[in-house]
Amino acid sequence: KGSLEGTFLKVRREGIVGEEVVYLALGISEEGLKEVLTFFPASFRESAEV
Known part of the structure; x- marks a missing residue:
């Protein structure tokens, strides 16, 4: 058995925090026990400029 889960992380790209x-x-x-097999980012969502 396995699953695909997602979590939100705050990131900064080119001066933009999102x-x-x-x-x-x-x-x-x-x-x-659960083991992470792989991980990958989805789309970037802008929330503020730095």
Whole structure:
């Protein structure tokens, strides 16, 4: 079993601070623990200029 989850992180790109979704592909180890298999950013959403 596995899942795809997302979380918002604050990021700064070219002087612009915003929130970006990072998707996490998760799997379950043999011990029953969640493991991050890979992660990748989604689209950038502007919230303020610095």
